[in-house]
Amino acid sequence: xxxxxxxxxxxxxxxxxxxxxxxxxxxxxxxxxxxxxxxxxxxxxxxxxxxxxxxxxxxxxxxxxxxxxxxxxxxxxxxxxxxxxxxxxxxxxxxxxxxxxxxxxxxxxxxxxxxxxxxxxxxxxxxxxxxxxxxxxxxxxxxxxxxxxxxxxxxxxxxxxxxxxxxxxxxxxxxxxxxxxxxxxxxxx
Numbered sequence: 758x759x760x761x762x763x764x765x766x767x768x769x770x771x772x773x774x775x776x777x778x779x780x781x782x783x784x785x786x787x788x789x790x791x792x793x794x795x796x797x798x799x800x801x802x803x804x805x806x807x808x809x810x811x812x813x814x815x816x817x818x819x820x821x822x823x824x825x826x827x828x829x830x831x832x833x834x835x836x837x838x839x840x841x842x843x844x845x846x847x848x849x850x851x852x853x854x855x856x857x858x859x860x861x862x863x864x865x866x867x868x869x870x871x872x873x874x875x876x877x878x879x880x881x882x883x884x885x886x887x888x889x890x891x892x893x894x895x896x897x898x899x900x901x902x903x904x905x906x907x908x909x910x911x912x913x914x915x916x917x918x919x920x921x922x923x924x925x926x927x928x929x930x931x932x933x934x935x936x937x938x939x940x941x942x943x944x945x946x
Contacts, residue, residue, distance in 0.1 A: 768817045775820050787867040788812045795864050799856070808864040811847075815840055815868050819875075908933040910945060 772781045792809050796802060817824075818840030825833045851858040862869075904914030906923040909930040913921060922934045926943045936944050 768813060771817060771821060771824075772813070784816065784867055784871070785813070791863055791866045795860055798863070799860055802860070808861075811843060812865055812868050815844070815865070816871070819872060906931055908936060910936040910943065 769781075772784075776784070788809055792806075795808065818836045822835065822837035822840075824836045826836060826839070828834045847861055851861050904916045906915045907913070908923065909932055911933065913933055915921065915923065918933075923931055924934065924937055924941060925931050926937065926941060928943070930943070932943050938944055
């Protein structure tokens with residue numbers, strides 16, 4: 758019981774630090790209202806408190822996916838893995854019985870309202886990053902034979918002299934170490 762209480766306080770404090778008191782309260786109250794609606798529409802359920810805790814856990818796992826729990830106090834497991842397993846089990850139950858699909862949809866409505874726009878935004882960002890990475894890699898392949906460093910005095914490069922070091926002086930030009938004095942000022946020949 759002590760461990761469960763500590764985890765509950767950890768999740769609560771983390772959500773309040775991430776969102777603030779007001780936003781966290783709105784989420785929790787919205788989740789409670791949805792839980793009450795589930796019990797009202799489906800009176801055969803005696804309790805749906807596990808859905809409340811799962812909704813809070815899913816938000817925690819979405820905001821802090823790399824937080825690590827020690828399973829059996831030994832095995833480190835990231836929280837997103839627990840959330841993915843639990844979400845997969847809920848999905849299987851929802852597919853097996855359409856009534857559970859409606860129950861889960863209504864019970865996790867605040868989480869879905871929060872998560873779906875962020876998922877779409879995350880996908881958009883991933884596509885942009887992928888496009889930039891592809892563009893960068895194609896440009897870097899086309900410039901692979903060109904030198905990155907070139908001395909402003911002698912014109913030597915890291916390709917022609919791989920053991921030579923290069924520095925940028927105060928004037929903004931790049932010089933090899935043979936054309937810089939001890940203070941880093943260029944020696945013009």
